[in-house]
Amino acid sequence: MSNPGDSIRSKERRRAQFIQKTIGEIARPAIAVLIALALGALVIYLVGEDPIYAYKQLFYGAFGGWGAFSATLQYTTPLLFTGLAVGFAFRSDVSNIGVEGQMLFGAMAAGLVGYYVHLPMIIHLPLTIIAAMLAGGLWAVFPALGKVKLGLNELVLCMMLNPMASKLTSYLSSYPFKAPGPTNKTYDIMATAVLPQFTPFSQLNAGFILALVTIAVFWFIENRTVRGYELKMVGLNPLFAEQAGIGIDKSIYQVFFISGALAGLAGAEQVLGVYRAYYDGFSPGFGFDGIAVAMLAKNSPIGIAVSALLLGALNSGGIAMQMMTSVTRDIVKVLEAIIILLLAAEFAINWYKVRRNRARQSENRR
Amino acid sequence: MKLRRAFMLLTVMVLVGAMTLPFGVSAAPKKIRVAMVTSESGLGDRSFNDMMLEGFKRAEQDFGIEYRVIQPRSISEFKSTLVRACQQGFDLIVGSSFDMIDPMVEVAKLFPKQDFFLVDVDYTVLAPNITSTVTKDWEGSCLVGAIAATVSKTGTIGFVGGKDIPIIHRFFIGYYYGAKMVNPDIKVLESYSGTFTDPAAGKEYALALKSKGSDINFAVAGATSAGVIDAAKETKTFAIGVDSNQNYLAPGFVLTSMMKRIDNQVYDGIKAKVDGTFKGGEVKVYGLKEKGVDYAMDEHNKGLIPDAVLKKVEELRSRIIAGEVVVPNYMELTPGQKVMGKPAIPVPGK
Numbered sequence: 001m002s003n004p005g006d007s008i009r010s011k012e013r014r015r016a017q018f019i020q021k022t023i024g025e026i027a028r029p030a031i032a033v034l035i036a037l038a039l040g041a042l043v044i045y046l047v048g049e050d051p052i053y054a055y056k057q058l059f060y061g062a063f064g065g066w067g068a069f070s071a072t073l074q075y076t077t078p079l080l081f082t083g084l085a086v087g088f089a090f091r092s093d094v095s096n097i098g099v100e101g102q103m104l105f106g107a108m109a110a111g112l113v114g115y116y117v118h119l120p121m122i123i124h125l126p127l128t129i130i131a132a133m134l135a136g137g138l139w140a141v142f143p144a145l146g147k148v149k150l151g152l153n154e155l156v157l158c159m160m161l162n163p164m165a166s167k168l169t170s171y172l173s174s175y176p177f178k179a180p181g182p183t184n185k186t187y188d189i190m191a192t193a194v195l196p197q198f199t200p201f202s203q204l205n206a207g208f209i210l211a212l213v214t215i216a217v218f219w220f221i222e223n224r225t226v227r228g229y230e231l232k233m234v235g236l237n238p239l240f241a242e243q244a245g246i247g248i249d250k251s252i253y254q255v256f257f258i259s260g261a262l263a264g265l266a267g268a269e270q271v272l273g274v275y276r277a278y279y280d281g282f283s284p285g286f287g288f289d290g291i292a293v294a295m296l297a298k299n300s301p302i303g304i305a306v307s308a309l310l311l312g313a314l315n316s317g318g319i320a321m322q323m324m325t326s327v328t329r330d331i332v333k334v335l336e337a338i339i340i341l342l343l344a345a346e347f348a349i350n351w352y353k354v355r356r357n358r359a360r361q362s363e364n365r366r
Numbered sequence: 367m368k369l370r371r372a373f374m375l376l377t378v379m380v381l382v383g384a385m386t387l388p389f390g391v392s393a394a395p396k397k398i399r400v401a402m403v404t405s406e407s408g409l410g411d412r413s414f415n416d417m418m419l420e421g422f423k424r425a426e427q428d429f430g431i432e433y434r435v436i437q438p439r440s441i442s443e444f445k446s447t448l449v450r451a452c453q454q455g456f457d458l459i460v461g462s463s464f465d466m467i468d469p470m471v472e473v474a475k476l477f478p479k480q481d482f483f484l485v486d487v488d489y490t491v492l493a494p495n496i497t498s499t500v501t502k503d504w505e506g507s508c509l510v511g512a513i514a515a516t517v518s519k520t521g522t523i524g525f526v527g528g529k530d531i532p533i534i535h536r537f538f539i540g541y542y543y544g545a546k547m548v549n550p551d552i553k554v555l556e557s558y559s560g561t562f563t564d565p566a567a568g569k570e571y572a573l574a575l576k577s578k579g580s581d582i583n584f585a586v587a588g589a590t591s592a593g594v595i596d597a598a599k600e601t602k603t604f605a606i607g608v609d610s611n612q613n614y615l616a617p618g619f620v621l622t623s624m625m626k627r628i629d630n631q632v633y634d635g636i637k638a639k640v641d642g643t644f645k646g647g648e649v650k651v652y653g654l655k656e657k658g659v660d661y662a663m664d665e666h667n668k669g670l671i672p673d674a675v676l677k678k679v680e681e682l683r684s685r686i687i688a689g690e691v692v693v694p695n696y697m698e699l700t701p702g703q704k705v706m707g708k709p710a711i712p713v714p715g716k
Contacts, residue, residue, distance in 0.1 A: 061450070065453075067446075067449055067450060067453060068450065070446075071443075071446035071450070074442075074446060075443070167560070170529075170560065174529065174530055175530075181532070182464040182488070182531065182532045182533055182697070183464055183531065184529060184530075184531050200449075200472070200476055201446065201449045201476075202445060202446035202449065203442060203445055203446065274442045275441070275442065279441060279465075280529070282441060282442065283440065284406070284439040284440040315439065315443075316446070319436060319438065319443065319446070319447050319450060320450055322434065322435065322436045322437065323401065323434050323436055323450065323451060323454050324434075324454070328409070328435070328437065329408070329436075329439070
């Protein structure tokens with residue numbers, strides 16, 4: 001006979017453990033951000049400005065008033081998609097750092113389908129978005145093929161595929177699909193493919209809502225579905241996953257495709273919502289920022305929403321800070337770099353631990 | 367008791383002091399505040415944006431204005447950046463590049479009382495509160511083309527552009543025209559490295575042109591130009607710099623630089639604001655006549671260009687200024703008049 005008090009106690013213990021774990025997970029990135037802000041303050045002080053005043057301007061520039069806040073949300077939106085793309089892959093131990101290239105192809109597909117296809121909005125807009133997801137997903141199949149069929153390292157593959165994607169899309173927008181005019185861009189998309197903008201003060205658009213919905217969907221997939229759990233196991237313990245009958249190869253294809261499709265969504269939001277055409281070289285590195293977002297969030301969808309907002313706010317507030325002080329935008333880059341460095345150090349240690357444990361496991365098996 | 371009174375007296379004094387302090391400040395003449403919004407490549411490009419900054423620095427010295435540099439990371443940040451600059455109450459907001467036209471026109475409609483200045487775009491009047499400028503870089507390119515065609519020993523000269531975009535073609539057409547004008551038999555090789563940020567690519571392209579016989583290469587490619595200049599030094603040929611005076615980058619191997627005096631345009635724009643003569647809805651043209659473009663002569667390229675050549679080029683300059691010679695503008699060529707490598711523009715007589 002079990003004592004009913006026991007189960008209550010264990011429930012309490014579990015809750016306490018959960019809270020402790022959550023605090024632990026939030027604390028480390030938070031500490032990294034605080035250290036970065038402190039070091040940033042030092043840099044600002046050294047260039048002869050008042051750090052408190054500068055940070056105050058940074059904060060008001062990100063959240064003070066609708067003009068500023070809508071810009072923050074605009075800068076956050078692409079990072080929501082790319083962060084999720086990277087995080088979803090990382091969770092299954094697939095290092096898709098080719099998100100930048102996949103995003104460019106998604107953007108290009110959105111630009112072309114948005115202009116050349118003529119349909120009523122209710123079909124055209126979803127079709128354009130799906131085309132962008134397909135294009136991003138298909139470009140992501142290449143590194144998956146290399147990893148599965150040839151046993152190549154996907155990090156290297158992705159790194160080589162990024163410049164290829166950038167040159168290819170640059171070629172497409174500069175020659176075959178170029179619209180006449182002084183800039184290298186494709187034709188403006190049809191009004192039926194436009195994601196409407198919310199405010200005249202920035203280019204915040206319906207893509208932001210799409211991003212929030214996507215985050216919610218992925219939270220559900222990862223935490224409430226069997227397949228989501230399986231894909232997580234592939235990352236946590238591939239040996240166990242294999243024993244349990246989860247096809248690793250199939251999972252890798254799937255993860256890469258979905259991750260690439262998410263990257264494609266980022267491109268779609270930029271083209272359909274912000275620019276209304278594909279502009280050559282439009283991305284300041286959203287795909288790479290996505291890596292930082294995912295690392296900061298430890299790959300959890302909710303965390304990705306928070307850290308994307310943080311990076312978006314830094315960039316948006318940084319612009320206001322430049323107006324009120326003589327601190328340049330580079331300080332924002334410094335902050336980002338310090339955060340990434342601190343997290344990467346931790347990441348590397350964890351990665352090493354996982355590999356060591358895995359090596360031990362396979363030794364024990366023998 | 368005494369202590370308390372002394373304390374109160376002190377408080378009153380501090381309060382009065384604090385109240386007079388801001389009044390004292392506001393009694394001084396209000397400084398004109400100007401914002402500079404850079405193109406996405408930002409400061410430190412040793413070219414366009416840095417040249418603009420020079421204009422601000424001179425204006426600060428001469429008119430005592432106050433300026434802030436704002437650097438958006440991408441074209442998508444232009445609009446929200448301009449909006450927030452408007453909300454900060456700058457007297458004038460200065461921007462540059464074709465990519466900023468649309469965002470600035472939209473924001474100018476939202477803030478009709480805000481004055482804007484947009485440098486280096488085209489002849490279109492943008493809005494009643496925007497003054498824009500056109501730099502006739504094709505006229506300057508024509509002069510350096512004429513210099514290159516006369517100095518060349520191999521009878522072949524080259525051109526390394528950044529991206530294959532119309533504004534870079536504008537330089538090439540001018541260069542081609544000037545070269546053909548002084549020597550109809552000259553061969554002019556055209557190439558585009560596809561990047562404004564990769565010196566290594568610039569070097570490769572310059573070496574490739576050299577192997578085709580070109581001994582003078584005009585580099586119009588932002589940071590990529592550094593590689594072209596490097597290649598000139600290595601192969602003992604000449605490079606021609608662009609935008610700012612780049613002669614110093616490799617003394618003896620940079621024949622000259624085609625300078626776009628963006629700093630003068632910025633300076634003039636701010637001056638108009640300070641004088642109270644600034645009015646929007648205007649397009650100002652900066653060609654050879656207005657000293658908006660020129661080729662650079664200094665101690666680093668002394669003796670590289672013979673005096674006889676310079677004399678000929680100065681003659682060409684006065685003919686352009688007088689309107690006897692009209693250098694074609696790429697943007698005004700009809701479609702099909704120009705295909706890559708084969709400019710179908712009328713070649714001028716001798």
